[in-house]
Amino acid sequence: AEPGKDAAGSLPRILVLATGGTIAGQADPRATGAYKSGQITGEQLMASVPGLDKLAKLNAEQISSIGSQDMNDKVWFALARRIQDAFDKNEADGVIITHGTDTLEETAFFLDNVVRGDKPVVIVGSMRPASAVSADGPGNLYEAVQVAADPRSRGRGVMAVLNDKIQGARSVTKTNTTSIETFGSPNDGPIGYVDTAGGIRFLTQAGGFKRATYQLPAGEQLPRVEIVYSHANMDAVPIEDAISHGAKGIVLAGVGDGNTSKSALDALEAAAKKGILVVRSTRVRSGFVTRNVEVDDDKNGFVVSEDLNPQKARVLTQLLIASGVTAPAELQKAFTATW
């Protein structure tokens, strides 16, 4: 069979789940420069890109129409359930999620941890609205379909496809506020490249790491986990605030190797003693937070986030709390990428 086609020569079936974002954004003709996310439906988006029908059989559904700065648990749960249902019933050979870029990495990581099976899930967005000069959405959409439709994409977890790069859910992060070259993987780089004319080149083996999968908690809500951002002259107030608002977990966006001031560390230690899951991450863009080097994690009862940035460490902390994991060794193991 030709690449992307099954033995019968039919095109792969790709389910497109639209959530909004700038990729679906449109400038208001009366306003200069400003635009509103989530104005164009998934159906319209797919119809606007020539040639997609030669790559796959596409079926678009609208899950939400929001800017991803408003992304929430309700949409996350709807996405996870719809994807799992489509895979379990063999309704689709791959899924594409159109999404805003602001929280794209968090949705990618959440789905990477809850969706079972090895069929491709691709998340795609754009930095410019459809109505902008040199809009990047159409090319990103075309490349997203190329990746989702390719059998070599199986067993790679959730992938972010933007601006010719294919990046893994664990490592991808937004690195620039406005540039179309914004998504990067500071620790390990992309897992592949895609070009609308030249096709796909993967740089890593499929199935490179086996992610755990967590059950979706009942209801539409993940436990409250706060991120506390450390800085010079840091005190305990933000941690005390998190505790007073019922946080079940606190992620430290620490300075350097996931560190913070003595008074803040003492407050985090007190929180851990109260049964709040404390995870040390870092505001630093690359590297790994190392256990028991600058901070005595064993004594304090802390977990380190390894290579996960604060916003992703928060997602995993929520899933661990929701799954009732409490053993320190199990909590720490969950943060270590097994590849």
Ligand SMILES: NC(=O)C[C@H](N)C(=O)O
């Ligand atoms: N480029 C974008 O998609 C930005 C937009 N605020 C969003 O995240 O939905």
